[in-house]
Amino acid sequence: MDIVVVDNLEKRFGAVCAVGGISFRVAAGQTVALLGGNGAGKTTTISMLLGLLLPSAGSIRLFGSDIARSRAAVLPRMNFSSPYVDLPHRLTARENLTVFARLYGIRNPAQRIAELTTALDLGALVDRRTGSLSAGQKTRVALAKALLNKPELLLLDEPTASLDPDTADWIRHYLEVFQKETGAAILLASHNMGEVERLADEVLMLRKGKIVDRGTPDDLIYRFGRQNLEEVFLDIARDRRVAELPVLS
Numbered sequence: 001m002d003i004v005v006v007d008n009l010e011k012r013f014g015a016v017c018a019v020g021g022i023s024f025r026v027a028a029g030q031t032v033a034l035l036g037g038n039g040a041g042k043t044t045t046i047s048m049l050l051g052l053l054l055p056s057a058g059s060i061r062l063f064g065s066d067i068a069r070s071r072a073a074v075l076p077r078m079n080f081s082s083p084y085v086d087l088p089h090r091l092t093a094r095e096n097l098t099v100f101a102r103l104y105g106i107r108n109p110a111q112r113i114a115e116l117t118t119a120l121d122l123g124a125l126v127d128r129r130t131g132s133l134s135a136g137q138k139t140r141v142a143l144a145k146a147l148l149n150k151p152e153l154l155l156l157d158e159p160t161a162s163l164d165p166d167t168a169d170w171i172r173h174y175l176e177v178f179q180k181e182t183g184a185a186i187l188l189a190s191h192n193m194g195e196v197e198r199l200a201d202e203v204l205m206l207r208k209g210k211i212v213d214r215g216t217p218d219d220l221i222y223r224f225g226r227q228n229l230e231e232v233f234l235d236i237a238r239d240r241r242v243a244e245l246p247v248l249s
């Protein structure tokens with residue numbers, strides 16, 4: 001079952017075309033990754049799926065409903081994590097999680113927070129003020145926030161940003177387990193190619209708001225004749241640089 005159906009989605013900011021007519025689907029239990037350089041349109045796409053930005057054109061269907069008409073019905077079934085959205089600094093991590101648990105109408109917030117505290121190893125952090133946590137610690141609290149309502153659709157913008165390699169690795173493992181247990185659909189934006197290679201069933205290569213290539217990580221690596229996704233990404237990025245070089249007369 002398709003949880004996300006995006007059709008010809010566009011977002012313009014004045015003269016800037018941030019997202020230029022992209023179409024994709026994410027099925028239950030599937031992870032789709034948005035990959036692209038700085039400014040390619042990943043965050044803008046995620047913001048439109050969350051209903052934080054209105055598309056300039058195109059449509060977004062989530063759980064079979066047009067988000068433009070049924071945002072209130074679909075939002076409780078989804079959640080997101082982004083390093084660009086800070087939780088209030090003066091509250092402890094537990095207080096922040098409790099506020100969000102209440103917003104999501106979770107029946108037993110204390111129990112759910114305890115589960116996530118164990119799962120994400122937050123025991124030493126959860127009663128500290130959020131503003132006093134390191135970037136990597138905040139990332140883990142943000143992930144706990146994203147998992148509070150056991151979302152059927154999880155939007156992850158750089159989910160392992162600022163995490164050391166060991167912590168990032170077990171967070172990825174935890175996301176895999178969560179998806180296996182719940183059948184959640186995941187849309188992931190990441191600059192970490194190893195992460196995308198490991199987690200994604202399909203990769204959408206974005207450049208200047210357009211999908212310039214797509215496929216499974218293995219398919220892309222094979223077609224580009226490369227060893228890994230990082231090399232594929234560099235091929236695509238370098239094409240762009242060549243195309244953007246000024247023409248010398």
Ligand SMILES: Nc1ncnc2c1ncn2[C@@H]1O[C@H](COP(=O)(O)OP(=O)(O)OP(=O)(O)O)[C@@H](O)[C@H]1O
Nearest residue numbers: 013016017018036037038039040041042043044045
């Ligand atoms: N509010 C805004 N007003 C004007 N332009 C914007 C706005 N938000 C994004 N843009 C522009 O839209 C384009 C896409 O930005 P977006 O943040 O979606 O890229 P991204 O792929 O997430 O990049 P990064 O990897 O750097 O996070 C960029 O050119 C950016 O400057």
